[in-house]
Amino acid sequence: MTPVERAQMAMMLEVTASPKPGNVDRCHDYDTTRLEHFLASAILARPALEKAASAGACGGAGPGAGAGIGEVFREAVRLTTDHSGGNTHFGAFILLVPLLRGGDIPGAIQVVRETTVEDALEFYRAFSHVKVRMLPGDPLDVADPRALEAIRGRGMTLLDVMDHSREHDMVAREWINGFRLTRRAADELHRTGCGKEGVVGAFLRLLAAETDTFIVKEHGREVADEVRRKAGEVLAGRLDLAGFDAECIARGINPGSTADIIIAGIYIALGEGWEWDCSGKESTK
Amino acid sequence: MTPVERAQMAMMLEVTASPKPGNVDRCHDYDTTRLEHFLASAILARPALEKAASAGACGGAGPGAGAGIGEVFREAVRLTTDHSGGNTHFGAFILLVPLLRGGDIPGAIQVVRETTVEDALEFYRAFSHVKVRMLPGDPLDVADPRALEAIRGRGMTLLDVMDHSREHDMVAREWINGFRLTRRAADELHRTGCGKEGVVGAFLRLLAAETDTFIVKEHGREVADEVRRKAGEVLAGRLDLAGFDAECIARGINPGSTADIIIAGIYIALGEGWEWDCSGKESTK
Numbered sequence: 001m002t003p004v005e006r007a008q009m010a011m012m013l014e015v016t017a018s019p020k021p022g023n024v025d026r027c028h029d030y031d032t033t034r035l036e037h038f039l040a041s042a043i044l045a046r047p048a049l050e051k052a053a054s055a056g057a058c059g060g061a062g063p064g065a066g067a068g069i070g071e072v073f074r075e076a077v078r079l080t081t082d083h084s085g086g087n088t089h090f091g092a093f094i095l096l097v098p099l100l101r102g103g104d105i106p107g108a109i110q111v112v113r114e115t116t117v118e119d120a121l122e123f124y125r126a127f128s129h130v131k132v133r134m135l136p137g138d139p140l141d142v143a144d145p146r147a148l149e150a151i152r153g154r155g156m157t158l159l160d161v162m163d164h165s166r167e168h169d170m171v172a173r174e175w176i177n178g179f180r181l182t183r184r185a186a187d188e189l190h191r192t193g194c195g196k197e198g199v200v201g202a203f204l205r206l207l208a209a210e211t212d213t214f215i216v217k218e219h220g221r222e223v224a225d226e227v228r229r230k231a232g233e234v235l236a237g238r239l240d241l242a243g244f245d246a247e248c249i250a251r252g253i254n255p256g257s258t259a260d261i262i263i264a265g266i267y268i269a270l271g272e273g274w275e276w277d278c279s280g281k282e283s284t285k
Numbered sequence: 286m287t288p289v290e291r292a293q294m295a296m297m298l299e300v301t302a303s304p305k306p307g308n309v310d311r312c313h314d315y316d317t318t319r320l321e322h323f324l325a326s327a328i329l330a331r332p333a334l335e336k337a338a339s340a341g342a343c344g345g346a347g348p349g350a351g352a353g354i355g356e357v358f359r360e361a362v363r364l365t366t367d368h369s370g371g372n373t374h375f376g377a378f379i380l381l382v383p384l385l386r387g388g389d390i391p392g393a394i395q396v397v398r399e400t401t402v403e404d405a406l407e408f409y410r411a412f413s414h415v416k417v418r419m420l421p422g423d424p425l426d427v428a429d430p431r432a433l434e435a436i437r438g439r440g441m442t443l444l445d446v447m448d449h450s451r452e453h454d455m456v457a458r459e460w461i462n463g464f465r466l467t468r469r470a471a472d473e474l475h476r477t478g479c480g481k482e483g484v485v486g487a488f489l490r491l492l493a494a495e496t497d498t499f500i501v502k503e504h505g506r507e508v509a510d511e512v513r514r515k516a517g518e519v520l521a522g523r524l525d526l527a528g529f530d531a532e533c534i535a536r537g538i539n540p541g542s543t544a545d546i547i548i549a550g551i552y553i554a555l556g557e558g559w560e561w562d563c564s565g566k567e568s569t570k
Contacts, residue, residue: 001329005328005329005331008328009325009328009329012321012324012325012328013321016311016320016321016324026301026311026312026320027311027312034562035301035311036297036298036301036481036561036562037562039297039301039324040294040297040561040562042328043290043293043294043297043327043328044286044290044294046290046331196321276321276325277319277321277322277325
């Protein structure tokens with residue numbers, strides 16, 4: 001399995017694992033975003049993932065060579081928004097692109113350090129035509145028309161942008177803290193075991209440990225903290241997983257950032273021999 | 286969407302559409318073959334699908350140029366059996382490979398006419414290490430060790446092999462009769478409509494019209510004819526689809542050849558503007 005295939009498999013394995021409280025999975029669609037939108041993105045994002053993994057036409061060695069990271073984001077978003085499902089994997093791309101470029105977590109840390117102002121501008125251009133909000137009310141929110149000017153004026157790199165967002169966005173925070181939760185998600189997968197039971201287990205452990213910032217943005221901190229507590233109760237055997245899932249679905253509570261980090265964790269774990277299908281064979285070859 | 290992406294999307298859209306009586310779908314796994322095996326095959330088969338679509342390193346124009354069709358089958362089988370799920374898409378590859386090489390149905394008809402004895406030998410080599418039976422009891426069954434010798438001795442091309450299997454295998458029959466059911470599946474998709482409802486509708490219509498030869502091999506002709514009749518009753522509103530699906534699942538009845546033909550039909554229909562996600566946009570670009 002190539003690194004790009006590992007990234008595609010990670011996107012596929014995350015969305016098909018169930019039951020995951022509140023998220024689209026193989027037995028739950030939302031009205032406008034359905035299972036097949038997520039799977040289409042995993043298939044159709046490939047050229048951008050290849051660009052992320054490649055040193056690119058500019059030649060040059062080292063993790064930062066090739067098409068700029070910002071350009072890769074723009075391509076990934078373009079390839080995966082040509083359908084009616086909207087945002088499926090934008091957060092996952094924020095993690096997968098530097099991981100693919102750098103090869104592993106230490107490499108990705110180096111890649112994000114080398115991002116430029118142009119990467120930040122490309123990133124904003126990518127998201128300007130899709131309905132994603134990173135920092136509502138902030139002049140650096142991707143939906144704010146003044147954002148490009150502000151980034152140029154302040155000379156912000158894409159790493160600076162993520163740093164600016166870190167308090168409100170656990171995916172952006174990964175760029176700052178060395179992909180801490182990505183590493184943890186991979187460790188949880190190794191610990192909870194192979195296949196989709198492993199994915200569900202790692203998902204619940206992450207959800208119980210960290211307040212999902214996507215839920216904070218959509219429903220406020222109180223609801224997000226309630227979800228975190230309840231995930232812990234499911235793990236402790238005091239709350240039924242299926243019931244918790246049904247409650248989240250009914251309330252429209254979708255731990256989307258946790259899902260993004262699980263995808264990055266599956267990508268790492270697959271490279272370390274975690275078995276996606278419990279076949280007893282190493283998943284890498 | 287490139288032709289290869291259309292093929293991958295077709296594999297994904299077929300398996301995620303539900304409820305389809307008896308088959309693996311997003312809410313039904315079999316013990317050893319699960320949804321994620323089918324989706325992994327759609328992702329991991331890509332290099333073989335690219336080879337099928339490409340004129341190949343040998344240069345040369347025309348639909349028959351490039352890596353031999355038999356070689357492409359061998360590659361596709363190799364890439365998609367490195368997991369515990371076994372046969373997921375072998376029948377689909379028998380249809381998709383000539384369709385990708387030829388571009389469309391008239392092109393595929395030309396491609397299958399140009400297959401060679403070496404293509405037949407490669408095809409048999411591909412299937413020799415996996416548990417697939419095409420003609421149980423026949424010296425040309427892919428599991429029979431004498432098959433390679435028999436093919437060489439008789440000078441059979443891959444088209445001859447499919448001709449030999451046509452009575453017992455509706456997928457092989459497509460090579461002989463000009464991809465008649467593939468065309469019909471695409472027409473049914475245009476007629477029944479966009480998205481997964483369209484896939485389920487086309488699947489039921491095909492199942493009601495043609496006795497599934499995979500069911501014949503597994504359960505005998507009587508059971509296969511019963512399934513065909515019952516699919517017609519579902520279409521006529523006299524039988525509940527969910528109940529029929531549950532009955533098939535309980536009895537282990539899996540209309541696998543119909544699914545293969547639906548995949549080929551989705552591939553064709555996507556190229557003709559059929560909307561996989563009911564977005565109102567053309568699916569080709």
